[in-house]
Amino acid sequence: MELIQKWKPHLEQEVRSKQLTIEGIKRHIDERRLKDSDREFFTKKLRLFQEQNEMQQRLLWRVETLQWRLSDGLRQLQQMAPPLPLPTGFKEIWGALYATVAGTFNYEVLHSKETKMVGGTQVVIEEHSVTVGHIITALVLFLLGYSLLGKVAHSSVRAAQIRFQLPAARIALLEKLVLYPMILLLALCVLSWVRIPLTVFAYLGGALAIGVGFGAQNLINNFISGIILLFERQVNVGDIVEVDTHTGAITALGSRCSRMRRGDGVEVLIPNSLLLEKNVVNWTLTEPNHRFSFTFTVAYGASIERVMQLVTQALNETPYLLKQPPHCVFFEQFGSDGLIFGVYYWVKLGIEVDPRQPGSDLRFRIDQLFRIEGIHMPFAQRDIHLDSASPVHVHIENEPQNRNPA
Structure with missing residues (x-):
């Protein structure tokens, strides 16, 4: 009821203001010699304002009807049972709070007008208010x-x-x-x-x-970089990339940053601008298959043909190694400590398997086969020569015989 009493005067003021505007437009049309185009414009504007005025009058009539019905209903309720009095302090607090919130909500931040010059007169076409x-x-x-x-x-x-x-x-x-x-x-x-x-x-x-x-310079930069990455498709979800000392799989391409999951499980958020400005190594851009290699040494006297057969057997038995391109074993050179061989194999990179795991399994299988065949992998050996003018005295002490058991 209080809300109706508060907003009803505003609605009545709007109706009166609209009526004054309509009368002003009518006088403007009747008193001035206007061009046909201007007269048509003001006629349409007059018709529009008249329709708005009729709608406002109907709304005002309904508000008055609602106010009368509410007043009648409250009067009947008061006759049936006396109202419960509220504390005066609560009413004042509630009224002040409501007035503050309503005032803040209706505070006008910006006001603008759209005007047009008609017959040398500036006419307001429409007003905009932002609260x-x-x-x-x-x-x-x-x-x-x-x-x-x-x-x-x-x-x-x-x-x-x-x-x-x-x-x-x-x-x-x-x-x-x-x-x-x-x-x-x-x-x-x-x-x-x-x-x-x-x-x-x-x-x-x-x-x-x-x-x-x-x-917002960096924010806009990263946002535009993200759009460029999405359209160029140089970095896609699932690619294994190396950027800014981080290596891992791209799990998401966001509007501001991209998410990378490293091999140790740590997720790194990389700004999209870095993927365009820095040197990025994409291991799976056009081809997910990559070659890995390592060397090993066997002792002199071992059969080179047998060593290559065993390594080839290990390559065929190790999972996750690709058959195409084919893997291979080479006898690289004669080393100072033994015969040096090189192993080259291909692995398909992806999120589902760590590329280091096939290499570990291959080395483990080679060691098993060499132990069965009695092939040794030598460690580094060096001869030490002592150049002395006089003989070197060497004294060897035996362990004492009367040691007490622990």
Whole structure:
């Protein structure tokens, strides 16, 4: 009831103001010699204001009817049972709190007018007012819509992946391509719904330019870099890359940063700009198969043919080693401590297997086969020569015979 009593005078003032505006437009049409185009413009404007005035009058009539019914209902309730008195202090606190919140919500942040010169007279076509309530409502609606659109984009892209068997590397790109236009459309719809015109941002252009130049420079840079990465597809989800002393698999490409999972399980957040500005080694950009190698030494006297046969057997028995391209064993050279052989094999890099594991299994199998065949891997041996003018005295002491047992 108090709310109706508060807003009814404002509505009555709007009705009177609209009627005065209509009368002014009528006088303007009757008293001036206008061109046909200007007369048509003012006639349409007059018709529009008259329709608005009729709607406001109907709304005022309904408000008065509602006020009368509420007053009648309250009067009947008071006759049936006496009202419960509220503490005077509570009423004052509630009234002050409500007035403060309402005043803050209706505080006008920006006011703009759209005018047009007609017959040498500047006529106000439309007025725009942006309040704190408009801004709060727009933010709440945008956040709710953003959360909903994110789920819609994610579910639709996943459904398309299952339906068309799309690779995982394209999922992030498709999700962003679906989400970003929807966010832009959401922002325009929210601004239109709360009646915040786009022309308002022209007044904030200077402040926004300063904010972007100083506070949001890195954010905008990373955002644009993320879009470039999505379209160029030089770095995809699942790729094993090496950047800025970190090596791991890309698990997500975000709008601001990308997420990498290293071999030790640590997840690293890498700004998208680094993936464009730094030297990035992509191990799986065009070909996931990579060659690894190591050397080993066997003692002199071992059969070279038998050694190569055993190593080839170990290569064939080790899992995760590719058959194509074929692996190979070479007799590299005669070393100072033994015969040096080189082993070369290919492994398909991916998130599911650590590329070091096949190499460890291969070395373990080679050691097993060499132990069975009695082939030794020598350690480094050196001869020491002592150059002395006089004989070197060597004294060897035996352990004492009467040691007490521990």
